[in-house]
Amino acid sequence: MISTRFVLKRLLLLVPVLVGVASLVFSILHLSPGDPALTIAGERASEEFVRQVEESLGLNDPIWVQYGRFLVDAAQFQFGESFIIQRNTAVREVLTNKLPVTLELAIYGQLIGISLGIPLGILSAVKQDTITDHLTRIGALAGISVPIFWSGPLLILLFAQMLGWLPTSGRISVLYNVEAIRVTGLVTVDTLIAGNWDMFVSAVRHMILPASVIGVYSMALISRMMRSSMLEVIRQDYMRTARAKGQGAKITVLKHGFRNAMIPVITVIGIQFGGLLGGAVLTETVFAIGGIGTLLVEAIKVGDYPIVQGTVLTFAFLFTLVNLGVDITYSVLDPRIEQ
Amino acid sequence: MSTETTTTNETSTDVDQRGLVDRLTASPFVSRLLSNRLALAGIAIIVAMVVIALYARLFLDLDVITQSQLGTNPNRAAPSLDFLFGTDGQARSLLPRVAYGAWYAMLFGTVTVAASTVLGVGLGIIAAYYGDVTDNVIMRTMDVLLAFPSLLLALALVAIFPDDLGLWRAVAALTLVYTPRFARVVRGAALTVLENEYIDATVALGAADPRVLVRHVLPNCLAPITVQSTLNFGLAIIDLAALSFLGFGAAAGTPSWGLMLSNGVSQGLLTGVWWWSFFPGFFLALTVLGFNLLGDGMRDALDPRMREAVD
DSSP states (O other): OOOOHHHHHHHHHHHHHHHHHHHHHHHHHHHHHSSSHHHHHTTTHHHHHHHHHHHTTTTTTTTTHHHHHHHHHHTTOOOOOOOSSTTTSBHHHHHHHHHHHHHHHHHHEEEEEEEHHHHHHHHHHHHTTTHHHHHHHHHHHHHHSSSOOOHHHIIIIIIIIIIIOOOOSSSOOOOOSSSGOOOOOOOOHHHHHTTTTHHHHHHHHHHHHHHHHHHHHHHHHHHHHHHHHHHHHHHHHHHHHHTTTTTOOOHHIIIIHHHHHHHHHHHHHHHHHHHHHHHHHHHHHTTTSSSSHHHHHHHHHHHHHHHHHHHHHHHHHHHHHHHHHHHHHHHHHOOOOOO | OOHHHHHHHHHHHHHHHOOOHHHHHHHHHHHHTTTTTHHHHHHHHHHHHHHHHHHHHHSSSSHHSSSSOOOTOOTOOOOOOSSSSSSTTTOBBBHHHHHHHHHHHHHOOOOOOOOOOOOOHHHHHHHHHHHHHHHHHHHHHHHHHHTTTHHHHHHHHHTTSOGGTHHHHHHHHHHHHHHHHHHHHHHHHHHHHHHHHHHHHHTTTTTTTHHIIIIHHHHHHHHHHHHHHHHHHHHHHHHHHHHHHHTSOOOTOOOHHHHHHHHHHHHHHHGTTHHHHHHHHHHHHHHHHHHHHHHHHHHHHHHHHHHHHHH
């Protein structure tokens, strides 16, 4: 079983990882071309004003002073104010508004991926080399091979433009004001809390295409790994022993096989969560959903460094927590890893 | 499996005297791979793409493909006998542009995957075998890189390389992004392999570390490495296109699939000019599918446990 010591050790190990993450972000931004002071002041600003901005940002301090200040600020999730995108608004506030949008998309995508990918993978392995297996594998391969930024636009063309069944873009019909009922920031949840059925339906209809596009990709990866992992496990001696004892095929696969086969699958799900957040950048772009992904792309393009720092670190922090969960689950499933 | 039995019974001199083709088809791995229809389809797609890529690189004039053809060709013309894939918003014929895109995808995809596989496998096996401090230093560094969602790290990294590197900066960024995945998967697999008694036996017999790692640990980690390389070849080609799609890869006008797709979607798709984005995306998806089909077949052919079960 899982030991408290193992979890504590893992949590302690997170500290250097997060310091490493913050250091990498700091280095990346300092290596990037472009002058933040000039970006804020504007191209036509007087030299004197640019100097003032530099001073107020602390850009004239030695690099290690800036680094120390950055670490202290990052530890408190303080990234200053946005330069350009939402001028004079705290980055923390911008992120708080946009993060739920991306999380909602990623969560629905991952739910679709896991709930379809795991059963399909097991089915494919158990029925190896049958029609079911071939179809599932070809489907999964197609799912991995088709880029989100191609399938997304084609689905919009088909289901929104030609058939008119689903909306083309956005999170909810423009007729509704989601901000007025904001509680969690997750639009499918907030509309339910408000008890407005029409708004909820609109939110769900807007979620179907983007979540499916992301989910199919995730499903394909999960079912592939589940299949190959299960095929390896099925050939293990303990599986034969269980069958020889007279245990039924289904129970053997689900009880002995599933747990062991899940180990690599969990790694994939963990890594895939990052893929989903990256996929969210593309999906948000394609479906014109204003989440943290489109925010980051815009911020990099216009050079809004505080937003870039805040967004990248927030993504990394979330993803690190998921990885911690993966490690802990890993050790529950295979106690040998703990040693 | 008769070929396998024949091969093992022959002496090495016999094998050496035969032609290369005979030797290849006699290998159980190759013969198994060639008996897998899906893998064959994958090989066919890849060969076709390589031929298209080489043809485009050798025989097409990049200047003509890149420059605007407004006034020369009809603008946004639908596919016809004159322009099989139609023309784009600069009146450029899409057929040669899509063909040239194959060259970019193959070249940059191969470099990215090769570099990250070599780096990641080496680091992963060393971490698992030496453990302790070595393991911690390597894997915590990998953790820092893994702590970023891949496309986001790639976006952040791309920004530090100068613009004039074009797609090469995307290659450099993605190599760094993929390396930790290989390291992590390989380390996990190697840890399991190291639990086996035959490793203890090899060490007890006095085998040096490199021999244990290369001869005994590495071959038993091949399945996950293959799966990971397979997944990553497709991912590399898609991610390279994705970076271009978001505006951080190929320079404007470059006939890369990602950039054509981006322009086609934003400027043409919803006004009915579907061919502008359809053909680059279709060839992108087809190429990735080819590598995924082949990779799957290789996995089945390489893994001795699979072979034993099927025979």
